Amino acid sequence: MSTLVEFWDYLRMRKKFWLLPILLMLVLFGGLLVLTQGSAVAPFIYTLF
Numbered sequence: 001m002s003t004l005v006e007f008w009d010y011l012r013m014r015k016k017f018w019l020l021p022i023l024l025m026l027v028l029f030g031g032l033l034v035l036t037q038g039s040a041v042a043p044f045i046y047t048l049f
Contacts, residue, residue: 011017 011020
């Protein structure tokens with residue numbers, strides 16, 4: 001949890017809020033790939049990439 005707090009402090013202090021949507025999309029796509037790894041939906045998700 002301290003890593004997230006430090007990252008938020010970095011974004012706030014350096015005014016680099018444009019990094020937040022990029023990081024959010026990377027986390028969402030990574031979570032999508034991990035969650036669909038063993039399911040029946042996996043072949044359909046992999047065709048998107």
